[in-house]
Amino acid sequence: MLVVLKRQLYGGSWEPMLDDLRNRLAGKPYIFKLANRIQDDIERIEQMKKFEQDKKIDLADYVEMP
Numbered sequence: 001m002l003v004v005l006k007r008q009l010y011g012g013s014w015e016p017m018l019d020d021l022r023n024r025l026a027g028k029p030y031i032f033k034l035a036n037r038i039q040d041d042i043e044r045i046e047q048m049k050k051f052e053q054d055k056k057i058d059l060a061d062y063v064e065m066p
Contacts, residue, residue: 002045007060014049018042 002017010016021038023030052059 002041002048003059004063006045007063007065012058012060014045018045021045 006012006014006017020030021042025038048059
C-alpha cells in the first residue's frame, strides 16, 4: 500500500510521504492520512527507501496500475 501511495500521491518520491507522516506526528498540517501506526509506516518507508537505493530500483515500477 505504501508503494502505491508513493507512486500515486507523492510523484514517486518517499520524502513528501515521510514529511506528511512526521508532520502528523508533530501536530502540523499534513496532506494524507495513511494509518494509525504512523511510526511503523515511517520505519517501513525508511526500509523500502534503503532497499531501493541499495538495489538501484524503484518499487513503484512493479505496481500494476488499472
